[in-house]
Amino acid sequence: QVQLVESGGGLVKPGGSLRLSCAASGFGFRDYYMSWLRQAPGKEPEWVSYISATSSYTNYADSVKGRFTISRDNAKNTLYLQMNRLRVEDTAVYYCGRDGGLQRYWGQGTLVTVSS
Amino acid sequence: DIQMTQSPSTLAASVGDRVTITCRASQSIRSFLAWYQQKPGKAPKLLINRVSILESGVPSRFSGGGSGTEFTLTISSLQPDDFATYYCQHYDNYVGTFGQGTKVEIQ
Numbered sequence: 325q326v327q328l329v330e331s332g333g334g335l336v337k338p339g340g341s342l343r344l345s346c347a348a349s350g351f352g353f354r355d356y357y358m359s360w361l362r363q364a365p366g367k368e369p370e371w372v373s374y375i376s377a378t379s380s381y382t383n384y385a386d387s388v389k390g391r392f393t394i395s396r397d398n399a400k401n402t403l404y405l406q407m408n409r410l411r412v413e414d415t416a417v418y419y420c421g422r423d424g425g426l427q428r429y430w431g432q433g434t435l436v437t438v439s440s
Numbered sequence: 441d442i443q444m445t446q447s448p449s450t451l452a453a454s455v456g457d458r459v460t461i462t463c464r465a466s467q468s469i470r471s472f473l474a475w476y477q478q479k480p481g482k483a484p485k486l487l488i489n490r491v492s493i494l495e496s497g498v499p500s501r502f503s504g505g506g507s508g509t510e511f512t513l514t515i516s517s518l519q520p521d522d523f524a525t526y527y528c529q530h531y532d533n534y535v536g537t538f539g540q541g542t543k544v545e546i547q
Binding site: 357367368369370371374383419424425426427428430431432433 | 541
């Protein structure tokens with residue numbers, strides 16, 4: 325069965341950096357677009373970024389463009405999100421998802437807290 | 441950008457009630473509309489895609505309808521497991537935009 329396991333969240337000061345990882349199993353990782361989504365406390369989920377199967381295409385929400393970088397290692401079945409220049413408003417649970425758009429499969433999420 | 445607006449924000453109901461949640465899009469989204477259920481501390485769970493197609497394992501008391509800019513999620517007879525927050529989502533092949541959510545509470 326499809327399994328997605330995020331890691332790398334934690335507490336970081338404004339302006340700091342974090343790298344999230346998502347380990348995928350149970351499907352042909354190299355054949356699928358992958359996405360990152362996030363959900364701030366008490367808010368709806370928000371799409372953050374996607375990457376194509378071969379890393380040829382990436383896209384970002386305006387709120388993170390220029391600060392976050394999505395990447396993947398198909399040999400390791402792992403998705404990444406490098407987050408730089410973090411802001412208080414980036415505080416959220418971050419989820420990885422298989423595919424872009426419609427999200428049938430989600431990880432359990434990893435909490436990122438940006439606070440001084 | 442297309443905006444998704446749900447109503448109501450909160451809904452108090454009893455077991456056995458028929459419940460309807462509405463989702464409106466700021467422009468026509470054809471049939472690219474999904475519904476998710478989320479319980480505290482858990483990831484959202486996809487219930488319905490393409491307006492009315494139930495995901496495997498989703499009880500038949502859930503149904504979706506609508507077209508264009510106005511869509512509904514109906515629970516025909518609310519069960520204890522259904523108390524949760526529900527989100528609509530407009531999606532394309534790459535990205536998705538969620539509504540602000542409707543929390544279904546016990547009356």
